[in-house]
Amino acid sequence: MCDSRRNPKRKATEIAAAATTTGAAQGARDYQMLLHEALAPITKDELQEWEGWCEVESEPAFFNAMLRELGVKDVKVQEVFSVDENYVATLPQPIYGFIFLYQYFPENYENDEVVDSRDLWFANQTTDNACATVAMTNILMNCKDVDLGTNLQEFKDSTSNVCTPLRGHALASNVFIRSVHNSFTRRMDHLNADLFLETEAADSKKMSRRGPAKKTKKTKKHKMDSESGYHFIAYIPANGSVWELDGLKTRPVCLGPLEDDVHWANLVCPEIQARMRQFEESALSFNLLALCKSPLTIISENLARTIHAFELLNSRTNRLGGWQSLVAGNEQPLRGDETERLAGFGIDSSDLVKAEVDPEFKKKVTNPSMEAMELFELYSDLVTQQKSLMGEYNTEIAFMREDDDRVQGRQKDHSPAINRWVQRLAEHGVLADWATDS
Structure with a gap:
């Protein structure tokens, strides 16, 4: 007589094996599906629905493409290779503003003289990675002789009577402006931005549990953390003065009054040179762009x-x-x-x-x-x-x-082709050979 207990055991083993096989197959299918979605080209609707912001390289071609997409007329962004007075004079005139990129560090500016800036349009940066567009918008909104186009003009009018943080929030929430800012991005850029934000939020929770950090004395020389991000700020002439517009500061900072027969850039150049000298030991890179009247x-x-x-x-x-x-x-x-x-x-x-x-x-x-x-x-x-x-x-x-051509090259996503190429190499055993050889 057969032992009746053996059949259930065999069945359980078979079921477990089948479940393992099924689970592995399902996992492989899920992986392939996720990979397919991650590599798929991003659609216009997805670009508009995504509420994040990606970093923008300090490349004049990208800024000029943004200006055209925003509808701004007769303005061009040019790279500035020197802050020398004679060099700046060779740029197309007038210069509406400068955008300066540097590795960010917190500054104490509250003791600076407060100058009436109520007539300036200034927005705070209220979301990560938006500093390029915030800096450019802070310049454009203060240009009286520039045609902003329908969308930007409506945005300016609708935010003229709100406080600077709410202006920043309105900018960050504006689908049109955000979509233009993100128009160079690929799906993987979005995934990386979301992952970074998730990690940052998790780190913030950990820090909050530890309590406030001890205060340390500030030094004149800024020793930069290699993890510190780069940041865009703007400089403009407006209302008889020259201003620094930094979206991470609570207000515009006045650099001094405009002088007759003196180009306003002469007040900005020493400020930029001073910033660069603070980091000369770190060999950090900087970048300066000028918003000028279009040479065309x-x-x-x-x-x-x-x-x-x-x-x-x-x-x-x-x-x-x-x-x-x-x-x-x-x-x-x-x-x-x-x-x-x-x-x-x-x-x-x-x-x-x-x-x-x-x-x-x-x-x-x-x-x-x-x-x-x-x-x-x-x-x-x-x-x-x-x-x-x-x-x-x-x-x-x-x-x-x-x-x-540069813009189209940046927008072109080669990830699917690279992934397919690597898959082919794996199918032919090339990757295994490389792993063995190494």
Whole structure:
């Protein structure tokens, strides 16, 4: 007679083995599903729904792409390689503000003189990784002559009468601004940001259980923690003074009054140099960006002036005998009646109407004692100037295309291809061979 107890034991073993196999298979499927989701391209809807903020590199191309997406007109971000006064003077003017990137350290500024800043638009940074957009927005909102576009203008109007922390909260909660900020990110960037925030929250809970840390005396030299993050702050001229706008400070800090015939950057440069000297022993890297009037706009305006100058000169020379033979082979490169070509250089009829001729040039052209050869010399100079401006415009367009390539390269996610390549290597035993060899 068979022992009836053996069958249940066998069945239990089989069930346990089956459960183990099923669990392993389910785990593998779950892993593959999670991996697939982590590597999938992020959609526009997901980008808008995600409430986090990713870090933005201090790359002018990215900031310029953000400006275009935000709808800001005729502003360009350029990298500044020196804070020397002569170098700053070569940047496109006007300079609306500077964005400075440095490794963050807390500062004592409460003893600084408090200057009335009520007319400034200033927002605090209320969420991690938003400092790049906070700094740029703090500059743009104080530019009186800049077209902010519909969305940013509405945001400025809606936050004009709220306190600085609530402005920061409104900025952090604005889906349009946040989506533009995150437009360079990939799904893995989002996952890393979420993981970092989760870890930071867990560490904060641990620290709160330990109680407050002991206070230590501050030193003039700041010894940086290698884990300290980098931070963007802004500098602007506004309301007769130069200001530092740091979203992590409770208020704007006045650096001093504007002076006649002195570029406002002259007050900022010593401040930036002082910050850099504090860390000269640490060999840390810094970065400085300038928000300037777009060179394309400046070139278009200058081209419109040359066209107006040609028209003034032609009205003076059309009665001169032999003038056409004199200018033959050296024709005007760009005329006011070439509508399509003008559009290619960002010029329309209203720009030609607004264009003003240099008073000194006008004085020479209208001088009745000017000889034909003297007028021809003016004409030749105009031809040279116009050709040069057209070349500068095309060069700037080429720079913009290079920027677009950088942005597209940053947005392109190679993770799925790399993962698939590694899987293929594993299937062919290459990874196992590498592991054995090492």
